[in-house]
Amino acid sequence: MNILVTGASSGIGREVALAFASGGAQLFLWGRNEERLTAVADDVQALGGTSEQRTVDLTHEAERHAAVQALPDTLDVVVHSAGTIALAPVADLSEQAARDQWLLNAHAPAMLTQALLPRLRRAAGHVIFINSGAGVHARAGWSAYAMSKHALKALADALREEERPHGVQVTSIYPGRTDTPMQHEVRRQEGGPYEQEAYVNAADVAQAVRQAVHMQPPSSMTDVHVRPR
Ligand SMILES: NC(=O)c1ccc[n+]([C@@H]2O[C@H](COP(=O)([O-])OP(=O)(O)OC[C@H]3O[C@@H](n4cnc5c(N)ncnc54)[C@H](OP(=O)(O)O)[C@@H]3O)[C@@H](O)[C@H]2O)c1
Numbered sequence: 001m002n003i004l005v006t007g008a009s010s011g012i013g014r015e016v017a018l019a020f021a022s023g024g025a026q027l028f029l030w031g032r033n034e035e036r037l038t039a040v041a042d043d044v045q046a047l048g049g050t051s052e053q054r055t056v057d058l059t060h061e062a063e064r065h066a067a068v069q070a071l072p073d074t075l076d077v078v079v080h081s082a083g084t085i086a087l088a089p090v091a092d093l094s095e096q097a098a099r100d101q102w103l104l105n106a107h108a109p110a111m112l113t114q115a116l117l118p119r120l121r122r123a124a125g126h127v128i129f130i131n132s133g134a135g136v137h138a139r140a141g142w143s144a145y146a147m148s149k150h151a152l153k154a155l156a157d158a159l160r161e162e163e164r165p166h167g168v169q170v171t172s173i174y175p176g177r178t179d180t181p182m183q184h185e186v187r188r189q190e191g192g193p194y195e196q197e198a199y200v201n202a203a204d205v206a207q208a209v210r211q212a213v214h215m216q217p218p219s220s221m222t223d224v225h226v227r228p229r
Contacts, residue, residue: 001025002075002123006058006112007082009036011180012130014043015206016079021049028071029053031082058082058108059100068115075119077213080109081130085145085182087189098144105148110155117168124167128209129156131172133227141190160222169220171212175205176227200228 003020007013009031017027021044029044029051031037037053044051056067084104086097113127120127134142135149153172160170177183179199187194205226212221 001077002028002072003077003079004028004030004071004075004116005079005081006030006109007080007130008040008053009033011081011182012175012178012202012205013079013081014040015202016081016209017044017049017051018047019203019206019210020077021045021047021051023049025049025076026072027051030056030058030067032057058112059103061111064108064112065115068112071116071119073119074123075116075125076123077126077128078113078116078120079128079130079209080112082108083130083132083182085186085189087141087186088144089141090143093144098147101144101148102151105145106151106155109152113155113159117163117166120168121163121166126169126171126213127156127159127163128171128173128212129153130205130209131156131174133174133176133225135172135174169212171209171221172223173205173208173212174223174225175200176225178202178205178226198228200226 003025005013005017008017008029017040029037034055041051041053054067056063129152131152132149134146135153138146156170156172177199179196180202208224208226215221
């Protein structure tokens with residue numbers, strides 16, 4: 001199995017890579033930070049897996065394009081985990097913050113998926129979007145992030161119908177607060193304590209991804225919510 005993971009250098013993406021490492025998959029690990037990507041590749045190797053890593057800023061069209069060209073002709077699974085968050089009420093929302101979240105959380109997954117479709121169709125592959133509880137419910141202060149994640153849900157739902165005739169599956173995973181560097185950043189922005197024991201384990205989100213990938217036909221997991229108890 002050829003598996004591409006974006007945001008593989010940290011958090012949920014890292015755990016997804018580790019979850020597939022021992023299964024004989026060929027992993028393609030994308031992120032921006034070379035050092036963190038190398039650390040994940042080492043962890044994958046320690047679990048018996050094989051991977052290729054690539055630094056790519058997904059908001060840069062040319063970088064995205066070059067990274068796609070370096071992939072093999074078939075892809076079985078693409079996990080879109082790269083994401084960013086900047087909280088602010090609409091009254092204080094900056095152009096830059098709104099644009100950054102839109103570009104990385106919604107636009108890049110759309111255009112990257114489009115570029116990967118020929119490879120996915122050849123393998124009757126599977127597209128997995130790491131969405132968020134904010135993709136179905138927007139809370140005060142979360143407008144720009146929730147807008148981008150609602151758009152990601154729309155992308156997944158349209159793509160699922162479009163790709164059904166081509167045998168490509170589409171799954172959205174909606175984690176609640178998950179124990180990752182992003183959640184540390186969220187709590188910093190919210191100004192609240194970090195309650196690690198109350199948050200979802202990133203490894204559990206990765207297990208949901210694995211279950212979706214390994215679901216046997218004719219069934220398919222379309223939407224999975226992983227929430228703190
Ligand atoms: N943590 C939560 O509570 C939570 C809850 C619901 C949904 N989510 C979603 O889950 C996904 C993963 O989040 P996480 O918590 O694992 O966050 P994380 O630990 O901060 O990881 C984010 C990943 O995105 C990558 N990334 C950021 N900007 C990028 C860019 N411009 N180009 C390419 N890659 C970029 C980062 O790469 P570098 O580090 O190499 O820059 C990193 O690998 C996100 O889509 C997030 O919205 C998270």
